[in-house]
Amino acid sequence: MNREFPMGRLGRHLTDTFLILIIVTVFTSLLLLLVGASPTEAFTHLISGSFGSWSKVARVLNVWVPLTLCSVGLVYAFRSGLWNIGVEGQMVLGAIGSAGVLRMGVESGHPLLLLSLALLAGALLGAAWALFAGWLKIRGGVHEIFAGLGLNFVAIGLVLWLIFGPWKRPGIASMSGTEPFPRDLWFPTLEGWRVSPFALALVILLILATAWILNRSRFGLNLKAVGHNPRAVVLFGLSSQRYMLIAILISGALAGLAGGLQVSGVYHRLIPAISSGYGYLGLLVVMLAGFRLAPIPFIALFFAALNVGSIQLPMMMQLDSSLSGVIQGACVLSALLVFGFRHLRRRGAAD
Amino acid sequence: MQVELQQIHKRFGKNHALKGVDLKVEAGTIHGLVGENGAGKSTLMKILTGYLSRTQGRILLDGREMAEADPATAAKSGIGMLYQEPQDFPPLTVLENFMVGRDAEPDSDRDRQRQRLNDLAGGLHFQLDPALKLEKLTVGERQQLELLRLLGRGVQVLILDEPTTGISDRQKERLFGALHQIRDQGRTILLVSHKLEDVVALCDRVTVLRHGMVTGEAQAPFQVPRLLEMMFDKPPETDTRSEAAARGEPLLSFDQVSADGERTGLSECNLTIHRREVVGLAGLSGSGQGLFLRLAAALDKPARGKIRTLGNDLGNMGHREFRQAGGCFLPADRLEEGLIPGFTVQDHFALAHNCGMATAKVLAAEAISQFRIRGHPHTTAESLSGGNQQRLLLSLMPPDASLALLENPTRGLDMESARLVWEHLRRQFASRGAIVFSSAELDEILNIADRVLVFFDGRIVRDLPIGELDYQDVAAAMTGK
Structure with a gap:
């Protein structure tokens, strides 16, 4: 049916989105009423806090970049049937890689070359960290969820050790991170904007490339086959393990790139919470997107806006900013509800 | 009631x-x-x-x-x-x-x-x-x-x-x-x-x-x-065997091969299969014939002994190399091992032939009419009926394979379809290479094979050309008598 009517499928997705938003709004409003806050006020603050001015939009975009990169990377892993929970740690390792390169080149005099090298190092280190999790799964029989989760903690330990050990600030080590890099090693931004147009362009390019790779290329088809039935692809002459490793490798590289951009474009130093939990949030984004690529940029934008907008809440309404997390979680739960309902209905219709 | x-x-x-x-x-x-x-x-x-x-x-x-x-x-x-x-x-x-x-x-x-x-x-x-x-x-x-x-x-x-x-x-x-x-x-x-x-x-x-x-x-x-x-619209004939051709050079040989797996494992298996042979593997399900096929297809590794396939020592070969050398394996579990749920017929062809979607669609349409698959290029594998899944699986076999290893190739097919499938398989593979197949139906083996191996408890207990075969004896051997 849907094959002949792409508009019908789009319509169904729009209806789903609408339904999810209604459920989330009702649920969040009830919760706010329960704690004695005005839902309208809270929602207004959320919106004005995220899109109220250009600088706020820039801040949203600064969250959008790493979140989208992590989410897009996760789609590769999910296509091959892997749960790359380790995306958080891969982002941290990417940040460490970039920071390492930038530290070495403080005196170099070739800032652009150094910045490119820093991003490359971020992607490579993120990929290596992911490969480690993939290798543990394939050679060691460790489930990738446990491997990834374990490596996340190792990554956090590593970053703390660096900040308080070898890379500590001259004089006193502190939770505020390493010594900031000199200004010429900051990623260039437009006048008055705190977001790098290069990072935005890079993300959009990567989304388009991913769309082609996953939906049009032979590699994408093979990857999907591995995810659907790893036992069968062997008989088609493909190595499911190789495809899984490549998928988790790409996933890690994109997360590492996100970490590198955080270091070189946003914080200009290595901080303990460099990943800001975007790896885990990326998992929610991908689930909400139904493991498909197309909705990811939009959902990531929505989630980024929630994160930035909720910063207002403690100041204006004495509400905790974790409301954004509540809304994001409610989105995923209601999406599962709506998708599940649709699945049941479709199965009922098939009988 | x-x-x-x-x-x-x-x-x-x-x-x-x-x-x-x-x-x-x-x-x-x-x-x-x-x-x-x-x-x-x-x-x-x-x-x-x-x-x-x-x-x-x-x-x-x-x-x-x-x-x-x-x-x-x-x-x-x-x-x-x-x-x-x-x-x-x-x-x-x-x-x-x-x-x-x-x-x-x-x-x-x-x-x-x-x-x-x-x-x-x-x-x-x-x-x-x-x-x-x-x-x-x-x-x-x-x-x-x-x-x-x-x-x-x-x-x-x-x-x-x-x-x-x-x-x-x-x-x-x-x-x-x-x-x-x-x-x-x-x-x-x-x-x-x-x-x-x-x-x-x-x-x-x-x-x-x-x-x-x-x-x-x-x-x-x-x-x-x-x-x-x-x-049936017309009563099917049962025997598709043509004149037995002279056997060619060895394509598959087992030398003192033992392996673990299935229920019984496989012990001390010795034999050689030649070009232009059609070999049927008889035995109760799980008597070692499945393991035999998987070993030959480099999907499992033997514990002891040597296997040579298509002129190559199978020692370190994987299934991929086996395929590249001209082998192919058809599993008994269709949706579990043979096909990919969620993939359409044409997706399967793109995967199997490593070609673009446009070509895959043409190939799928050809296969649908040649193998009488009830479905369309865009039908997903799991929505085909069992018999049609089997036909799809058969149609995906590389046409130029010279060693076809088949597990229950006509499982779930009626007699008329099975007859068509065997005509196709013989035409396609037996003239150029060899076919080794297992079947749950002794009748099918006796009707199709030129040579029969009887498995019992992980051993080959009979290895006979069809001419010297006695139904009662094979049936008895299968049950260990």
Whole structure:
């Protein structure tokens, strides 16, 4: 049916989105009423806090970049049937890689070359960290969820050790991170904007490339086959393990790139919470997107806006900013509800 | 219990699978339901057991109408089905499997239940050790347990789906004896099969389905040619063997090969298969023939010994290299191992031939007409019927393979389709290379193969050219006699 009517499928997705938003709004409003806050006020603050001015939009975009990169990377892993929970740690390792390169080149005099090298190092280190999790799964029989989760903690330990050990600030080590890099090693931004147009362009390019790779290329088809039935692809002459490793490798590289951009474009130093939990949030984004690529940029934008907008809440309404997390979680739960309902209905219709 | 189905219709979208089927089964009889693949046998039985809803029609049990049912209410009304694949729990013991899920008068006293199980088993001359783990049982024994479980639940209408697939002749005799006994207790038995020899041996009355309609009924004693006429548009011929050609150079050789796996493993296997040979692997399911094929296809590694395939030492080769050297393997598990659920027919061709979607679509359309697959290039694998999945699997085999290793290649196909498949396989592979196949049907092996290997308990106990073969001897060898 849907094959002949792409508009019908789009319509169904729009209806789903609408339904999810209604459920989330009702649920969040009830919760706010329960704690004695005005839902309208809270929602207004959320919106004005995220899109109220250009600088706020820039801040949203600064969250959008790493979140989208992590989410897009996760789609590769999910296509091959892997749960790359380790995306958080891969982002941290990417940040460490970039920071390492930038530290070495403080005196170099070739800032652009150094910045490119820093991003490359971020992607490579993120990929290596992911490969480690993939290798543990394939050679060691460790489930990738446990491997990834374990490596996340190792990554956090590593970053703390660096900040308080070898890379500590001259004089006193502190939770505020390493010594900031000199200004010429900051990623260039437009006048008055705190977001790098290069990072935005890079993300959009990567989304388009991913769309082609996953939906049009032979590699994408093979990857999907591995995810659907790893036992069968062997008989088609493909190595499911190789495809899984490549998928988790790409996933890690994109997360590492996100970490590198955080270091070189946003914080200009290595901080303990460099990943800001975007790896885990990326998992929610991908689930909400139904493991498909197309909705990811939009959902990531929505989630980024929630994160930035909720910063207002403690100041204006004495509400905790974790409301954004509540809304994001409610989105995923209601999406599962709506998708599940649709699945049941479709199965009922098939009988 | 008397069962009556009146004017049952079933539509799946545009597909009109059942077009007004009438079926009346008297209490205390064994009633056969025969027909080729896609005739509607399974659909009709799924409607009776409540797994599918009917588009139209009535079901009467002892003259009382049964409302639209789900599996639980159908089971409560006394309808039970013995599936082709046992629906049991391998990690549990025989007794635990017997007890699990008994809904009427729950009784968890193990001693009493053991007594019940032993009584029921004794009555039907089955020997089952209640303490044994199910994994240790043969398919035939698991089937016996399943039958006892249904009887323990007090089924009045027993439906059997191809019950003689994969069980030994002795188990088959036992089963038939038990079924006659169950019938004589006044219960109703419906036998779904395309094996006419079973139907003739067992049934009192037979209904034939073709393309979703009843094409005839017959009363025992049956005339097989008459039944075939009702089942098929023309009676199929059974022998597709052409003149035996001279065998060529060796393509596959096993030298003192032993391996672990399946139930029995494989021990000290020695043999050579040459170009232009068609070799049938006979044996009860799980006697080592599956493992033999997997070893030859480099999907499993031997513990000891040497395997040479297509001129290569298989030592460090994987299945990928095996394929590149011109081998191909067809697994018995279609959706588990052969096909990719969620992928369409054309996706499968893109994957198998490593080509673009446009080419894949053309290839898929060609295969659909050549292999008579009921579906479209954009139909997903899991929505094809079992027989059509098998056809898709066959159509995906690389056409230029010189060593075709096939596990139950005609599983789930009716005689006419099986004949077409074998014509194709012989034309495609036997002239240029070799075919090695296993089959649950001894008849198929005897009809098709030039050379037969008989497996028993992980060993090859007979290796004979077809000319020197004696049916009785092979059957005896399969059961270890």
